[in-house]
Amino acid sequence: MPEWRLGPWLTRLLVAVGIVLCAMVVFTPFELYAQLGFAFTTFLAAYVINRFTTGRLATLILIGISIVTSLRYLYWRLTSTLGFETNVDALFGYGLLAAELYTILVLLLSYFQSAWPLKRKPVPLPDDVDLWPSVDIFIPTYNEPLDVVSQTALTALAHDWPAHRFNIYVLDDGNRPEFKAFCEQAGVGYITRDNNRHAKAGNINEALKVTNGEYVAIFDCDHVPTRSFLQIVMGWFLLDPKLAMLQTPHVFFSPDPLEQNLEVFKKVPNEGKLFYGLTQDGNDLWNATFFCGSCAVLRRSALLDVGGVAVESVTEDALTALKMNRKGYNTAYLAIPLAAGLATESLSRHVGQRIRWARGMAQIFRSHNPLIGKGLSLAQRLCYASAALHFFYGLPRLVFLTAPLAYLFFGAHVFNASALLIMAYAVPHIVHALLTNSRMQGKYRHTFWNEVYETVLAWYIMLPTLATLVSPNKARFNVTQKGGVIEQDYFDWELSRPYIALLSLNIIGFIVGFVSLVFYADSWALMWTLIMNLGWTLHNIVISSASLAVAGERKQIRQAPRVVSNLVATIQTQGGYRFACETTDFSQFGLGVRTTGQLPLRVGEQVWVSVFRNEEEAMFPARVVFVGDNKLGMQFDELSIAQQAELAKVTFARADTWALFWADGEKDSAWVAMKSIGHISLQGFKVLGREANQFVRSRFARLFASTTK
Structure with a gap:
C-alpha cells in the first residue's frame, strides 16, 4: 500500500491551527475552580497517554501539554501576581520571577533539543x-x-x-x-x-x-x-x-x-x-x-x-x-x-571541573554568542544557546532554595495571589514537566536527581559564570586531575559550607513557619499560605541535606578502579593444575574470578591467569591476594610492555566492554527516586551530626589539654 504523507502546505496549516488553539488555551483566564478542572483534565490525559501508549507521537503530545501548562502558568504569573505592595515584596518577588523565567526558557529549549533524537547508526567501511x-x-x-x-x-x-x-x-x-x-x-x-x-x-x-x-x-x-x-x-x-x-x-x-x-x-x-x-x-x-x-x-x-x-x-x-x-x-x-x-575522584576535583565548564560556556555566550553572527541555522543557534544557558543555573537554583524564607522570615508576599490559586497554576506546570522529562529522560536522568546535582554545584558555579559574563578573558584553563586514591573517609568541611548554610536557614524557616501555623494562623488564607511555604521549605531541606551527604568522601584505596566483566578465564598453578573460571572484574593491575568450587590456593601463591577472547588466549603471571567462597582476587606480577598491551587487548579493548557498561542502570520511577533521595537526605543529617560531634569533641579535647598544662 502507498505511504500517505501530509503535503507541506497542509502541514503548515495544521501547525498554524495548533498554535492558535494552544494560544487560546494559554491566554484564557480561569477562576480557581475552572483552573482546577483544567489541571485535572490535563493530568488525566497525560496519565492515559503515558501509561497506555508508546512511540514518539505520544511523547510529542506530552511535550505539547507540558508547554501549554507552563506557558499558561507564565502568562498568569506575569499578568496576575505582580502587584507588589512593598519594596521588600517587589525585591523578592521579581527575583523569584527572574529565576522562573530562566527555568521555563531552559525547559523549552531542552524540549526542542531532545524531542526527536536522531539515533544515527554506523556506516560500513569499504571492503577494500x-x-x-x-x-x-x-x-x-x-x-x-x-x-x-x-x-x-x-x-x-x-x-x-x-x-x-x-x-x-x-x-x-x-x-x-x-x-x-x-x-x-x-x-x-x-x-x-x-x-x-x-x-x-x-x-x-x-x-x-x-x-x-x-x-x-x-x-x-x-x-x-x-x-x-x-x-x-x-x-x-x-x-x-x-x-x-x-x-x-x-x-x-x-x-x-x-x-x-x-x-x-x-x-x-x-x-x-x-x-x-x-x-x-x-x-x-x-x-x-x-x-x-x-x-x-x-x-x-x-x-x-x-x-x-x-x-x-x-x-x-x-x-x-x-x-x-x-x-x-x-x-x-x-x-x-x-x-x-x-x-573525578573527589568532590573538590569534580567542582573544579564543572567551574571550568561553566566559565567556558559563559565565555562562548559572551564573546561568541550563537544567537547572533553569521553561519548558523535557527535550530543550531537554539541548541548552542541551550548549552550555554544551562550553566547559568547557579543563581536560579539558590533562589528556589531560599524563596519561601522571604515569607517565613520577612512576611514578603512574592506572589500577589492566594495560595490555592498559586498551587492550581504552579502544580500542573511542575508535574507535567516532571512527567514529560521522566518519559523522555528516564534512562538517562531519574526524577528529582537534577535538583541534587544542581544544588551541589550551584554556589560554586554562580559567581564564576556571572564574573565571566563581565570579564570573559580572565577565565583560565585548569587541568582536571585523574587517578589517585582516597586513603580514608573524611568530611569536606570547606566545600560543605554553602550546603550547611542552606540547610540551617531552611530548618530555621520551617520552625518559624510551623510555630506560626500552630499559634497564629487565624484565617484559612493564612493557613494555606503557611502550608504552601512549609511544603516548599521541607522540599528544600531534603535537597540541601542530600547535597550535604555528597561532602562525606569515602575511602578509595585501589590504584585503579575495577571494571565489572564476566570473561572466560583459567588459572594454572605452579604444579601444572588448571582450573576453569570466569572473571568478575578486572583492572590493569589485577582481576577477580569466580570458580565452580573451592580451589586449593592460598594468599601469596604464584599462579598463571589466562583470559580468553574467542579462541585467543592471553596468559599473565599473578599472585593470589584474596581467597573467599568460590572467589579469588589476584594481582598481576610486574608485566612487560608487551604483556601490558596484550592484557589491554583482551580486556579494555574488547568491542563490547563499554556498551554493556553503558546499558546498566535501574528504570526511573518518581516514587523510588523520592524514597532514595529521602534516604540520602537522612544520610546527610547523620554525616553532619557525626562530623559535628567529632569536631566539638576534638575542640574540647584541645581546650582541656591546653588548660591542664
Missing part, C-alpha cells in the same frame, strides 16, 4: 582496506600519572585498523623523561613542546604541525578506546565529505564523587549521562553536535580551516564545534560507547 583513510590518534597529557596514560596508549594499539594507516601520539605537556621512555618501548609517538601556551588546545595544535594523518582521533589520557572505535565511526566521514567532527559518548568506569559518596553507582544515572544519552542525540538532528574534547574524530582539513582547536575559551572543544558549524561544516554524534575513562 586500501580505501580506508589515515588517522592520527592524539593522547594529550599534562600532569597525570604514567599508569593512567600508558593504559590508554596500550589499548589504542589494539585498534583494528591497517597498521600503516594509523599512528598513536602521546602529547606530553609535562615534558617527562619517563613518558618518553615508555613511548619508545611501546612503539608509540611522543610529542612535546617548550611551553604550555593555551593548555590542551595549544598542545593539540602543536601536534597538528608535526603530523599528517587525514583525520585526528582525540582521547583524554584516561579514556581507553575499544579496538573497534575507528571501524565504527569512520564510515560517516567517507559518506559525508562535509563532516568535520564525529563525537561518541563519554563513559566512566569509575564512580564520580556523587555516585561514590551516595552509593548509587550503576543504580542512578550519573550527571553526564543525560547529555551523552539524549541531548547530544537530539543536537545531531539539527547538525549541532558539540565536540567534547575526547572520544571524537575530526577531519584535519576542516580543523585547520577553522584555525585548529579554539584557544579563546577554556571549553575549547565546544567553541571548536561552533566554529565548524559557522563555516558550514557538519558535526555528528554516534551514541555508541566506544571508549571509557576515569571520573
